[in-house]
Amino acid sequence: MSHQNDSCHTRVWLYGGLCGAFVSAGALALTFVVSSGQAAIVGETRTVEIKKAADPTVDQMKAAYMRPAMIPFPKDNPYTAEKADLGKKLYFDTRLSAANAQSCASCHNPGFGWGDGLAKGVGHGMKMLGRRSPTIVNAAYGQIFMWDGRAGSLEEQAVGPIKAEVEMNLPLAELMGRLKSIPEYVALFKAAFPKDGITEDNLARAIATYERTVVSGIAPFDAWIEGNDTAIPEPAKRGFAVFNTKAACAACHSGWNFTDDSFHDIGLDTDDVGRVKIVPGVLKMEKAFKTPGLREIARRGPYMHNGSLQTLEEVVEHYDRGGVDRPSRSEAIKPLGLTAQEKSDLVAFMTALTSQSDPVPVPVLPR
Amino acid sequence: MKLVKIAAAMAFLAGGTLALAAEKTIGQKGKLFSEKEVSIKKGDTLVFVNDDNIAHNVMSSTAGNTFNLGSQAPGKSTPVTFDKPGDIQVICAIHPSMKMLVKVAN
Numbered sequence: 001m002s003h004q005n006d007s008c009h010t011r012v013w014l015y016g017g018l019c020g021a022f023v024s025a026g027a028l029a030l031t032f033v034v035s036s037g038q039a040a041i042v043g044e045t046r047t048v049e050i051k052k053a054a055d056p057t058v059d060q061m062k063a064a065y066m067r068p069a070m071i072p073f074p075k076d077n078p079y080t081a082e083k084a085d086l087g088k089k090l091y092f093d094t095r096l097s098a099a100n101a102q103s104c105a106s107c108h109n110p111g112f113g114w115g116d117g118l119a120k121g122v123g124h125g126m127k128m129l130g131r132r133s134p135t136i137v138n139a140a141y142g143q144i145f146m147w148d149g150r151a152g153s154l155e156e157q158a159v160g161p162i163k164a165e166v167e168m169n170l171p172l173a174e175l176m177g178r179l180k181s182i183p184e185y186v187a188l189f190k191a192a193f194p195k196d197g198i199t200e201d202n203l204a205r206a207i208a209t210y211e212r213t214v215v216s217g218i219a220p221f222d223a224w225i226e227g228n229d230t231a232i233p234e235p236a237k238r239g240f241a242v243f244n245t246k247a248a249c250a251a252c253h254s255g256w257n258f259t260d261d262s263f264h265d266i267g268l269d270t271d272d273v274g275r276v277k278i279v280p281g282v283l284k285m286e287k288a289f290k291t292p293g294l295r296e297i298a299r300r301g302p303y304m305h306n307g308s309l310q311t312l313e314e315v316v317e318h319y320d321r322g323g324v325d326r327p328s329r330s331e332a333i334k335p336l337g338l339t340a341q342e343k344s345d346l347v348a349f350m351t352a353l354t355s356q357s358d359p360v361p362v363p364v365l366p367r
Numbered sequence: 368m369k370l371v372k373i374a375a376a377m378a379f380l381a382g383g384t385l386a387l388a389a390e391k392t393i394g395q396k397g398k399l400f401s402e403k404e405v406s407i408k409k410g411d412t413l414v415f416v417n418d419d420n421i422a423h424n425v426m427s428s429t430a431g432n433t434f435n436l437g438s439q440a441p442g443k444s445t446p447v448t449f450d451k452p453g454d455i456q457v458i459c460a461i462h463p464s465m466k467m468l469v470k471v472a473n
Contacts, residue, residue, distance in 0.1 A: 040427065040434040040455075043412070043446035050418050050442045143464050251421050260398065262462040282460045284424050284438050330461075331422040331438060 061244045062225050065256050071140045071212055077155060077205045079212070082192040087210025089188065089363045090203065095178055097168035098124060104161070104207065107133040110360035113300040114214060119307025124169040130272065132307040137296055140212035143261040147289045147305045148275045158207040159200065172200045179203070184366030216257075216295035217355030224352070232352040239349025242342045247319065249346075251332045258294035258353070264330040265289075267323015270306055276328075286328035298354040312347045390446070393467070394418045395425070395459070400467040408472050409452050416444040424460040429453065432471070435460075 073079045090096060091104045102124075107116045114135040116122070121129040131147050139145070145157035161167040162175065179185045179198050189198040192206060221240075223231035243249045254260050263275040265287040275285040289305040303309045309318060320343065322335040338346075390412040394401035396419050405413070415425045417439045426435040431451035439445060449455065449471045459465035 038431055038433065038451075040432040041448040041450065042434050042436065043448065045436075045439070045443050045445040047442055048416055048444040050416075053420070149463065260462060261464060262398075264461065279460055282424065282426065282435065285460055288461075331440060 055245070058241065061240070061250075064250075064254070065221070065225050067218075067222055067225075067256050068141070071215060073140070073209070073212060074153075077208060079209060080192065082188070083206050083209040084213055085210075085363075086188045086192045087206035087208070089185075089365055090207050091210050092363055093365050095182075096162050096170060096175060098170045098174075102168050104158075105362075107161070107167075108136045110214075110357075113137065113296040115300050117301070119302050121167075123167045124165065127166065129166060131305050132302070134292060135296070135300055136211050136214055137216050138214075138257045138293055140215065141257050142259075144290065148278050149263060149290055150278050154208040154211055155201075155204040158211065159204045172203070175203070176200065182366050188366065217357050219295070219353050219355040221349075221352040222355075233348060235345045235348035236352040237349075238341075239345035239347070242338070242346055243349055246342065247336055247338060247346060248332060249319070252291045252330075253294055259291045261290065263288040263290055264332065265326070265328040266304075266319075267325070267329045267333050268304055268306070268308065268318070269324055270308075272306065274305070283328055284330070287326075288328065288330075294350060294353050296354050296357070298351045312350050313343070316343045316346050388412065388448075390414060392416055392444075395423050395465070398423075398459075398462050398465055400457070400465055402467055404468045404470065406470040406472065407449065410448065410450055411471070412446045412448045413469065414444055414446045415439070417441050423462065423465070425457060426460050427455050427457045427469075429455040432469075 071079075077083075094100050094103045094106070096103055107121045108114050109116055114137045116133045119132060121131065121133040123129045134147060139154055139157075142154065145151035145154060146160070151157035151160055159172060162170055163172050176198060179189070186198065189202060189206075193199070193202045196202065220231045221236070224237070243253075252260050252262065252264055263285060265274070265284065266289075268287070270287055272289075273286060275288040275290075276282060279285050298312065301310060301312070303312070303315050309315050316338070319333070320336045320338045322333055323329065388410045389407060391405060391407065392401075392414045393405070393416065395415070395417050398419065398421075407413070415436060417423055418441070420441055422438045422440050424436065424438055425445075425447075427433055431453060432449050432455045434447055436445050436447075449469060452471045452473045455469040455471060457467045457469055
């Protein structure tokens, strides 16, 4: 059965009472539903013929990686300069933590590609956290946030670490009091949110607005995509082809930000249950984590959700081996049989995704 | 719960009444369901076909119509019959941006 021929048609199943007529499989089939319960009824899985698309040309592959022209801001939290300016001050302000010692920038530091350069983050009381601090680069383009996807919006993500006991450990109600005691913050909130000033929601809106302005710079890869054929070296061009074909990295690291915003067990040796804590009972979500984007990747090591791989070369070796073979492992992860040159070409390609970022000025904070 | 296919003659002998149930195919190409929203009747079937080039995990946690197809490889097709009325959110567990609403009427 070809899906292409079937998808636009509604077929009819006849239930009983057909005066003894015998109708065989095809456009008409006889089916008798016997029971009912609390679940939908799943039938037998069959193999169907799917028309295989022709292999894309290099130009077709390149078209999938064009930088977007605009930063997307949500309708319920549109950009304003006042919000972004306030959000930047909040982002860099250590008074957003119980100990007055940590800001968002402590773990998401522009100097480390908006991460912290550590295998695992450091939280309240200088205690090591369970996972690596993800970058906030290109968060504006994200669909779901945190390694396990427990935050559905950037606004939700922005305040999560502030109130998490193991991270910044500051209840938002207490933070509201702190902010209201700082006259310059009162004025800045009033300018950004004339209707209600300092509120927990407005705190989230301001930080998220600033985070959305943090977009990766133009990398050599972008210039190549735009048509400058000498912008990246030949190994990087070959690596791009391997990335999209033999290694199939693009099955998950897709689009201009190189992520599908989805969750996969990539076979790492880890005790962390990952996404399944958020969606219990789904086998494929065991040890599954969100696909990280690859922009600015060369300055964002160590790698993986637990920082267990130190270099991009180690990352490529992991994927080439295929990791631990277990039921939850993604079907996309399997031994690749890459040659030494293909591995080094992949690293050359990923290196070309890193821009020459300008220094980020730290704001003068309200007193 | 089980789905039993029988011949028409047996159905006739059992004294069943004539009813019509529709079946509609839902594709998953490009990490998208081919329909964002579909309206069906109780007892109708949606056939989830993985016509993409990667595995998907179609499921629903909506009470009364829960199901989980598990990892469905490209080229596989699985029917799901909905026999409880209501609005059902269907997702791919792997790719959360894949969402569709199934409206099941009595």
